[in-house]
């Protein structure tokens with residue numbers, strides 16, 4: 567039970583739970599079609615619109631790390647910075663949370679160097695363009711294969727360096743042509759975008775989606791990382807925040823199957839078109855500043 571619920575009077579707690587359930591169902595109903603959750607993935611709803619996570623465990627490595635959440639599209643953004651130089655990287659910023667992100671960056675005394683997208687998103691508009699406008703010196707980055715314009719076009723083996731830390735690019739196409747997984751230099755964390763979600767994966771039925779390609783990308787570029795490597799996805803719809811390579815190798819209900827079974831599963835998801843795709847994709851091809 568949520569700790570907030572515990573502190574409420576029983577009647578009030580019941581009403582709060584009913585409202586929370588209704589809100590969560592509404593949010594989930596809007597979003598599940600975007601990222602390949604099937605009806606069999608449905609779990610009891612969770613309160614997701616107040617989440618704001620952080621982690622202190624990386625600090626002994628001199629790395630600042632924050633996991634941030636945007637509730638409308640259930641998108642995670644990740645802020646990483648070198649604690650000494652204050653150079654920072656923001657992964658998958660969302661337009662609607664740019665104010666929050668800038669405030670945090672300011673409060674922590676960081677200097678944002680790169681705003682990078684793991685791929686050209688279909689469900690939300692990236693905050694990259696607005697961050698570039700609002701913060702001096704920020705460079706946008708995305709895969710060369712995304713078809714999008716950006717200051718930095720990345721390919722397999724490239725690195726984004728911030729202070730003494732870096733994120734290494736592993737191309738993981740399949741959800742889109744330009745999907746990348748960003749891996750920290752010590753291979754302790756992988757930001758998988760929509761290639762691997764926690765116990766799921768991105769859908770492959772729009773943009774340049776290809777199930778076979780996604781399966782091969784995951785098995786060759788993500789599941790070959792150390793088992794303890796933490797997996798941080800671009801989205802989660804169930805309140806999950808992190809997984810590991812080992813966990814997903816063992817328990818991912820799709821990616822543990824054979825290639826043929828995986829292709830069949832993905833072919834039969836019968837998902838509806840993402841609500842924002844016609845606005846988000848063209849906007850994200852130009853850093854998100856499309857009619858904004």
Ligand SMILES: [Fe+2]
Pocket residue numbers: 685686687688689741760768
């Ligand atoms: Fe996506």
